[in-house]
Amino acid sequence: MEPTAFHYLAISATMFALGVIGVLTRRNAIVIFMCVELMLNSVNLSLVAFSRTLNDPDGAMLVFFVMCVAAAEAVVGLAIIIAMFRNKQNIDINNFNLFKW
Amino acid sequence: MEHTPPILFSLILLMPLLGSMLIGLGGFIFPGFRKNEKGIGLLATLMVAIPFFVVLYAFFTFHEPVHFGLFGATDSLQWMYSSNSSIGFNLMFDYRLDQLSLTMALIITGVGALIHIYSVAYMHGDRGFYKFFLYLNLFIFAMLNLVLGNNMVVLFLGWEGVGACSYFLIGFWYEDMEKAKAAQKAFVANRIGDFAMIVAMMMLYAHFHTLNLFDVTMSDGTVFTGVVNHLTELSGTAAWLIPLLLFIAATGKSAQIPLFVWLPDAMAGPTPVSALIHAATMVTSGIYLIARMGNVFATEDAEMIRMIIGTVGALTAIMAALIAIAQNDIKKVLAYSTVSQLGFMFVALGAGAYTTAIFHVMTHAFFKACLFLGSGSVIHSMEHTHAVKDPQDIRTMGNLRKYMPSTHITFFISTLAIAGIPGLAGFFSKDEILTLTFLNFMSGETFYLVIWLIGMTTAALTAFYMTRVYFLTFRGEERFALPKAGKHGHDDHGHAKDAAHGDDDHGHGHGVHAPHESPALMTIPLYILAGLAIVGGYLGLPALFGHGSHMLNNWLGGHEGHEGIVTMKNYEHAEHVATAGLEIALILVSILVAVGGVMVSWRLYDKHGLKGDSIVQKRFGKFYTSMQNKFYVDELYQKVLIDPFMYIARNVIMAFDKFVLDGIVNGLGNVTLFLGDTFKLLQTGAVANYAMMLVVGVMVILSYLIFM
Numbered sequence: 001m002e003p004t005a006f007h008y009l010a011i012s013a014t015m016f017a018l019g020v021i022g023v024l025t026r027r028n029a030i031v032i033f034m035c036v037e038l039m040l041n042s043v044n045l046s047l048v049a050f051s052r053t054l055n056d057p058d059g060a061m062l063v064f065f066v067m068c069v070a071a072a073e074a075v076v077g078l079a080i081i082i083a084m085f086r087n088k089q090n091i092d093i094n095n096f097n098l099f100k101w
Numbered sequence: 102m103e104h105t106p107p108i109l110f111s112l113i114l115l116m117p118l119l120g121s122m123l124i125g126l127g128g129f130i131f132p133g134f135r136k137n138e139k140g141i142g143l144l145a146t147l148m149v150a151i152p153f154f155v156v157l158y159a160f161f162t163f164h165e166p167v168h169f170g171l172f173g174a175t176d177s178l179q180w181m182y183s184s185n186s187s188i189g190f191n192l193m194f195d196y197r198l199d200q201l202s203l204t205m206a207l208i209i210t211g212v213g214a215l216i217h218i219y220s221v222a223y224m225h226g227d228r229g230f231y232k233f234f235l236y237l238n239l240f241i242f243a244m245l246n247l248v249l250g251n252n253m254v255v256l257f258l259g260w261e262g263v264g265a266c267s268y269f270l271i272g273f274w275y276e277d278m279e280k281a282k283a284a285q286k287a288f289v290a291n292r293i294g295d296f297a298m299i300v301a302m303m304m305l306y307a308h309f310h311t312l313n314l315f316d317v318t319m320s321d322g323t324v325f326t327g328v329v330n331h332l333t334e335l336s337g338t339a340a341w342l343i344p345l346l347l348f349i350a351a352t353g354k355s356a357q358i359p360l361f362v363w364l365p366d367a368m369a370g371p372t373p374v375s376a377l378i379h380a381a382t383m384v385t386s387g388i389y390l391i392a393r394m395g396n397v398f399a400t401e402d403a404e405m406i407r408m409i410i411g412t413v414g415a416l417t418a419i420m421a422a423l424i425a426i427a428q429n430d431i432k433k434v435l436a437y438s439t440v441s442q443l444g445f446m447f448v449a450l451g452a453g454a455y456t457t458a459i460f461h462v463m464t465h466a467f468f469k470a471c472l473f474l475g476s477g478s479v480i481h482s483m484e485h486t487h488a489v490k491d492p493q494d495i496r497t498m499g500n501l502r503k504y505m506p507s508t509h510i511t512f513f514i515s516t517l518a519i520a521g522i523p524g525l526a527g528f529f530s531k532d533e534i535l536t537l538t539f540l541n542f543m544s545g546e547t548f549y550l551v552i553w554l555i556g557m558t559t560a561a562l563t564a565f566y567m568t569r570v571y572f573l574t575f576r577g578e579e580r581f582a583l584p585k586a587g588k589h590g591h592d593d594h595g596h597a598k599d600a601a602h603g604d605d606d607h608g609h610g611h612g613v614h615a616p617h618e619s620p621a622l623m624t625i626p627l628y629i630l631a632g633l634a635i636v637g638g639y640l641g642l643p644a645l646f647g648h649g650s651h652m653l654n655n656w657l658g659g660h661e662g663h664e665g666i667v668t669m670k671n672y673e674h675a676e677h678v679a680t681a682g683l684e685i686a687l688i689l690v691s692i693l694v695a696v697g698g699v700m701v702s703w704r705l706y707d708k709h710g711l712k713g714d715s716i717v718q719k720r721f722g723k724f725y726t727s728m729q730n731k732f733y734v735d736e737l738y739q740k741v742l743i744d745p746f747m748y749i750a751r752n753v754i755m756a757f758d759k760f761v762l763d764g765i766v767n768g769l770g771n772v773t774l775f776l777g778d779t780f781k782l783l784q785t786g787a788v789a790n791y792a793m794m795l796v797v798g799v800m801v802i803l804s805y806l807i808f809m
Binding site for chain 2 (some may be wrong): 020023024027034072093094096097098099101
């Protein structure tokens with residue numbers, strides 16, 4: 001059976017949902033961070049799927065932008081996580097409520 | 102005069118303005134300039150004297166009214182302009198020299214220049230010397246705007262300008278709270294009249310769609326009509342309401358009942374100011390206004406208003422005269438005397454005799470300015486004696502003629518002039534007012550007999566109290582303590598050095614000195630004004646001396662075929678009933694009353710000196726106390742107007758302020774605080790919560806997009 005757009009999108013949706021659940025439930029900052037990456041990549045997957053189905057390179061182009069943003073985000077995010085660790089010797093986000101009123 | 106470039110006439114207005122600006126800016130930028138009293142005095146005086154000569158030139162070359170703008174041509178300075186011809190609203194700084202405004206301008210610049218000269222000496226050494234002349238010049242500018250302006254708005258500008266200058270000058274020594282308060286009182290009382298003026302202007306505009314007084318021709322030939330010659334066309338409510346409002350405006354500026362209370366207090370200002378503003382010029386602007394708008398008072402509908410004017414004038418005259426009898430402050434007496442004389446002018450206006458009112462404005466300007474300047478000279482020298490507590494109290498004066506011969510003789514002449522002694526200015530104008538009032542009675546109005554009787558009584562009282570002031574000031578015994586010549590008499594003043602100077606030294610030290618004559622800069626204006634107080638009356642000889650003997654009447658009533666601007670309806674009517682015999686009889690009564698008043702007062706105070714007052718007091722009984730207390734008018738206003746006003750302000754308005762206004766403002770703040778307190782709880786600081794909210798938000802929006 002030739003995989004169709006539906007299959008790709010189903011995988012993409014699953015990956016996105018897994019990412020959201022991970023972000024909401026996990027407490028380790030690095031895991032949350034990886035879940036965010038998972039969400040980004042699920043979006044990339046659907047973009048590529050649409051691009052191929054519709055025979056339109058725009059979607060494939062957009063993937064590169066997403067990857068660039070993801071790379072930049074990784075730099076900033078990891079730096080924040082290191083700073084968090086230096087501060088409190090762990091990276092459990094429940095220990096961090098600096099924005100609390 | 103048509104060959105004269107209008108720019109020459111513009112100088113009349115521009116020079117005082119320039120003077121005040123130069124002095125003000127000069128003093129402001131270069132503090133050193135403030136000390137240059139000679140320069141400031143000369144500049145200020147020239148800026149009034151030159152316009153005087155220009156007005157004089159205009160007077161002698163006059164053959165028809167001239168229009169000019171602030172910078173030459175009539176429309177040289179436009180203010181508001183509507184090209185829509187159906188509105189036709191065209192407001193310019195344009196001025197008109199005609200018989201009436203020329204007469205007023207002559208008085209303003211002439212008497213004004215003399216008072217400027219006098220002030221240079223009087224204000225010598227004052228910290229605010231430059232400020233004084235800045236205000237004085239500005240006042241002259243505003244006053245000229247008032248009398249020369251050819252539309253109601255420029256007139257009103259001058260009207261407010263003189264009010265403001267009067268405020269500045271009454272409160273000139275504002276460190277003294279009393280004086281600052283007097284200035285405020287004058288300002289507020291004037292405001293009430295000004296309100297009526299504004300409403301009158303609006304009503305005039307509603308009827309005529311223009312505020313020009315006389316027709317104006319623009320340089321391109323367009324003609325804008327003026328209201329003055331159409332005022333008789335008014336009908337209905339406007340026909341009596343507009344004159345009433347104009348009269349209320351006049352009572353404010355010209356200190357009549359019920360708004361006269363500010364003028365006596367206005368004496369807080371320097372004496373030259375009292376002479377210029379509160380005797381000779383500003384307070385007569387109400388009379389000018391009514392004379393200028395004379396047509397509106399001449400209609401059948403305004404008959405009642407004329408009677409009101411006459412009544413108010415007569416009541417003010419006699420009330421102020423009664424108060425003046427019991428006052429001991431030399432300036433207060435003169436102030437009430439001014440109120441009283443203004444009352445006379447309003448009696449004339451009420452009788453429809455506008456030229457007579459202007460005639461009295463003129464003669465009054467001469468003798469009252471002279472009296473005020475004379476009192477200034479007296480106060481000046483009493484201050485320098487250091488021998489009295491209050492330099493204005495006539496009870497501590499006496500026999501000053503020995504020390505101040507020039508002041509004495511000029512004050513004497515002016516006293517006789519205001520008392521109505523035949524041959525001097527006051528006699529002619531006052532007699533004319535009374536004669537015309539009586540002739541009004543003869544032509545069928547019993548009402549005017551009452552006015553005439555009140556006027557006669559006031560004339561007698563005037564003669565009485567003016568002679569009293571003269572006597573207590575310049576004759577009788579010396580009631581101030583002086584050191585004996587060559588010996589130091591008073592231990593608590595001065596040093597041995599002062600004693601060596603003797604009593605002819607000018608008051609530079611701290612010791613007690615004898616009073617001394619004022620410098621020539623002060624006495625020369627006094628002599629000129631006294632001279633005018635003698636000859637001023639001959640401009641208006643009674644009709645007895647043949648038709649046309651009343652020069653001012655000929656001048657104001659119409660000149661060389663040009664129609665006069667002042668209505669003389671009643672006067673002409675009166676001429677029909679007048680006979681030479683009646684006139685002679687009336688003049689004799691006048692003379693009798695004036696001479697009688699002077700003689701009674703003279704004998705009383707000559708014989709008893711200061712004790713004369715207690716004899717007067719016995720005659721009047723309890724009434725004398727009311728006179729001394731100015732009939733409790735100030736107290737009445739305090740009780741009836743100011744106290745309730747303050748009560749409402751403190752209780753009603755303050756409650757509204759506190760609960761409604763403050764409630765809104767504070768309420769807004771409280772609501773914000775409450776909302777913030779409530780919703781800040783959402784900020785838990787836990788990142789997972791934020792992520793949750795984000796997801797929920799996204800889901801809500803997505804479901805909306807998908808399902809709706």
